[in-house]
Amino acid sequence: MAGTPTYARRRLGSELRRLRLAVELSGEDAADKCGWDKSKISRVENARVSLSRHDLHVLCRLYDIDASAVGRLEAWLTDTRGPRWWAGYTDVISSAYEELIELEGQASDIKSANANLVPGLLQCQSYATAVFGNGPMIPDPDRADALVEVRMKRQRILTREEPVSLTAVIAESVLHCEIGGRQALADQLRHLLDVGQRQNVSIRVLPSSSTASAFIGGITLFEFPEIDDLGALFIEYHGGMLVKDDDRDIRRSRRHLDYLFANALSEESTRQHIAARLKDL
Template sequence: MANSPNYARRRLGTELRRLRGHAGLSAEEAAAACGWGNKSKVSRIETAKISVVAHDLRKLAAVYGVEAEALDSLMACLDDTQVRRWWTDYADVLNVSYADFIGLEAEASDLRMANSVLFPGLLQSEQFARAIIAEGPLVADPETIDALVEVRMRRQRLLTDLPGVPLTAVVGEATLHVEVGGRDVLRGQLRHVLELSELAHVGVYVIPFSRTAASFIGGMTLMAFSESNDPGMLFIEYHGGMESRDSTREVRRYRRKFDFLQQSALSPDQSRELIQKRLESL
């Protein structure tokens, strides 16, 4: 199966950066050799900020001294950047950041998510997701709400279509008390999490109020990919949006933060017991 366009652009950019380094050229030198007046064009291609067309890709390959077989591999990767995937059907309701997130999430070999007050979207029931989207800071029209809920449910196939992508989710105990949509919705949400947590590749960890780490605020997602030279991606969530970061240093720093949160949480079995206890109290 072809890579998602988002991930293919990222993979192509990483390989072009490697080839440029092997050729001993700076990004500015490579741009000049290609005859491009915009000196930042090469670095923007390498960081997947802009797409590259076939003509420009051949120019870069020639400058870097890429052999025919390697060029064929680059062109195949370029073809992947133009593949249509399911989320493109929702382009009218997805902003660029969210579309990029979904595309990279679809190619991840491992997912780690942490949130202080909400279960990650991959663990949300349809009713809970609808309540969050409908009552959020940017209230959408009914048709848009329906579409965004569909997107969130479609994303969950990463977990439910076996073998499934490994997911480790760490949440604060406060998530068990957020009654967006009412108590019936929360009951359904807790049951949904308990069901998903039974999957062998899904681990849910709850940080109890009594632990110092329970004071963390916000949300983050760490994505790892199968390519050995890919450092991974970090997404930091904030009120009404998210931002992405892919520097090796920052990704490592947030991995350490995630490890601290996970180590501070209850074990998966203890977490399920706490969730079940909260469910029974409603």
């Protein structure tokens, strides 16, 4: 959707705020020294407006930033990730969903945990169709078809030339929830066994017997190539989704994910568990 801040723009604003505080300047003082409107620094740092290359260099000189850091900031400024394939679906996806797609495309590593459903990046088409056709908030048929298309296209990040690394933990109860009937679940289990063979995909089942299984919703942590980037957090809850990049929230969620992974089955045990469940259907 028009005006939705991309991850790169949000990260640029956050970094510029950090650099400004490092030289002990208020937003108004920085704007005054640059000859700008007093609110411009705040709007840039909060990703409300974009920044020109010239204005970025003005700030870099003001904050006394070295050349290597300038290059990193310029990379975030240009955000040259190619055309946004989801532009044709902005009438059916929310701004938060659009940002999720941005994050998936820019991340180098994704760590995910879901207590209710197979994560979207691992869903097969029949299962995804069932997900959008069941539940209390069913979209109209035209929207449902488009949302399934979006979900399938999102998965191309797993098979592109430089694929993202995905590690996902799935609650055992998800393997027993027959959304769309037995056939849809069987299709999904076969798909998990298939995609789980990829070197860049790790799937782990969290046993219902584990005390760690008492979690709800879905949580996804995105990590990026930049060494000093803590990442971004995507949270799914009943009726909505949101993106957070607060350092404290990210650290807390990373600990939570580490705890879930530590209590989940190994990849091989997970494969055996999924295969056994498939045989029972």
